[in-house]
Amino acid sequence: MRVRTRRGLAAITSAASLAAGILGATAPRAGAMPIAAGTGLISVVDGSGVTTAGADGSGAATVPHLPNTGRLSANWAPDGSRLVAGGQDPTRLTSTRLAGDASHVTTEWPQGASGTQYTDATFWLDGSDIVTSTGEELYYGPSDASIGQQPLLTGTNQPPAGSCDVHPSASILGPLAFARSTCGTDGSDIWTLDPATNTVRRIVPDGADPAFSADGGRLAFTRVVDGLSQIFTAAADGTGVQQVTTDAVNHTDPSWDPAGGRIAYAATDPSARGTGATGSTGSTSTKILDLSDGSSTVVSTGSTKPAWQPVRNNTLDRVYGTGGITIDQAASRFTFDTTGAAHVPGLITAHSAVLVNKANATYATPAISLAAEKQGPIVLTAGGSLDATASAELKRTLPKGSTVYLEGNTSQLSSTVSSQITALGYTALRMDGADLASVSARTATQITKKPDWVFVADGMDYHDPVSASTAAGALGFHGLGVVLLVKGTTIPAAVKTYLNSLDPDTTGLVSVGANARTALENTPLADQWQFYDVSGTSYEQTAVNLANFWWTAPNIATVDGGSTWSNAVTGNAVTAIYGPTLWSGADALSSLTSGYLTKESASVQEVATFGGNDAYAPAARAGIGDAIGISSAQLTTVWWAGGAAPAAPAGGTSSKAVTKALPTVHGPGSEASAADRPSLTVQTRGAHLPAPNGRTLPAKDDRTR
Helix, strand or coil: CCCCCCCCCCCCCCHHHHHHHCCCCCCCCCCCCCCCCEEEEEEEEECCEEEEECCCCCCCEECCCCCCCCCCCCEECCCCCCEEEECCCCCCEEEECCCCCCCCEEECCCCCCCCCCCCEEEEECCCCEEEEECCCCEEEEECCCCCCCEECCCHHHCCCCCEEEEEEEECCCCCEEEEEEECCCCCCEEEEEECCCCEEEEEECCCEEEEECCCCCEEEEEEEECCEEEEEEEECCCCCCEECCCCCCEEEEEEECCCCCEEEEEEECHHHECCCHHHECCCEEEEEEECCCCCEEEEEECCEEEEEEEECCEEEEEEECECCECHHHHHHHHHECCCCCCCCCCCECCCEEEEEECCCHHHHCHHHHHHHHHCCCEEEECCCCCCHHHHHHHHHHCCCCCEEEEECCCCCCCHHHHHHHHHCCCEEEEECCCCHHHHHHHHHHHHCCCCCEEEEEECCCCHHHHHHHHHHHCCCCCCCEEEEEEECCECCHHHHHHHHCCCCCCCEEEEECHHHHHHHHHCCECCCEECEEECCCCHHHHHHHHHHHHECCCCEEEEEECCCHHHHHHHHHHHCCCCCEEEECCCCCCHHHHHHHHHCCCCCCEEEEECCCCCCCHHHHHHHHHHHCCCHHHEEEEEEECCCCCCCCCCCCCHHHCCCCCCCCCCCCCCCCHHHCCCCCCCECHHHCCCCCCCEECEHHHCCC
């Protein structure tokens, strides 16, 4: 069962919940994949499996590792980075890139599904999902196959008995079209599921093979006319139907040119036609119809089921300090409005701030989850006195009377700092503790005394705690995720006390890193626990393992340079709610991080980085583009100098009209208006994870010291 948690709200278990948690609007949003698309390759199904070629038939090549024995229609991710079709086993789907041996994702057959094999598959919702048909009903699941497929149409949307739903086609704007028929009969109608309203309705009677255009504005489909299947077009809602082919062949599987104006289709010679137009057995070819003059040209012979590759740019957000603006100020300005000023589209209102000592990395890490839960920035300062930049950012971001959380005791942030915060008109609330573990427990208590999820990491180094705190912060504003820091392989008393106050039957426990795992295994607690072991041979591997464990098909990820903790802490405080944090060296993208982004390339359309060029050299930025898109040539880098929106090009819109790339976020109890609320949501695996790797924490009475 897939779970997409929106800052601690209810899980998405079916299409009945889509409107609440997956897609809040049918219009493009800040951070959404751009509609405009260029024209790429055309894939076809032939005796070799899946073959790609240019629109003129040149450069034909068989897609490796995509045998497609069930001869499914192949379909492209919305940015053109991946293809999904059948594998060697017709009860499995394979998603793959056009090159490389490590990029394959396998979708298994749904448990309890009717039918005998997959018949169709398409990417949906900015590539986060794959919708399939078993020949009888529709299923959906994350495009990275991290959770199994489940029925799409349930409850009031459940199809009538005896109906078969096939050939799903996803619009970039959200709706999903499909053909519905009475099983075992010829003829079908076209229906749509609108996830924004959670409604299904018939939009075209007597139609098959629906296909949305790349911009979501038009629909192509087929209909039998005088015994032959012809192509028709209509508006996306099914109105304005027009017949666009009349020649004496059977036309099936239309696919729009992403740039518009043309439709690729399969043409079958009716000379050896069997019973019914759709049962033709004559020779087939792939053709392109030019809608401007009605002419058709041949792309390839002996092929069918064309799909046209969209070529869209993904986004790299480069957020960095400049001039007198520090990285914490830049991250804050990238995310939060200026108090008392007009609202800037794409920014949100800060409700608090978290102050940390800029000289102590590990003490700063619990602040990530606290800042995400309290909806505010992390601000850096010297321990003895409040920095001028910190004072300026607090005054810019927070109205008087707001709470500023001080992370650590007076050895971390002195009483002078606390007095200066009070003098600015804020409430200073200290996350006190004798040591780092105590501070993490105090911070966790400030978030909640009854968390849904607890992440435990070793506080002797900042990398694992940053990853763990980001995962906890993914539950967002008013969320119920906390991070606790142990000391090496020892659980200090304050952390043990916090854990002993919790109910293991209602609390998920995750060890992040090998030391945290050992600490949990070696320390008796008041109750018996099971926990999830997420660790790796390096902090880069641990972060990737945690991303695989916690997030399903995210749209956004943050890549942190491994050597500058302040970039990672301040950046992840504002991006945790959108997706995982990953680590990389400065000179080139880490192979582990690249592998993760490549696997998730169908859904990841945006990567955020925090820090200057010393942390992200051009080769690392090119590696990000190569991993999440067709190539680095299809990557738009947005330079957020000082966290400010980049100036518009000459003759373009003013800088005030530039919408910030990351979507806004508001949780339960937020004061934001409905117009500001995001349609992009964090996707976490939540409470429906499998059993915790067989690891059990014995109760105190069950273990000898």
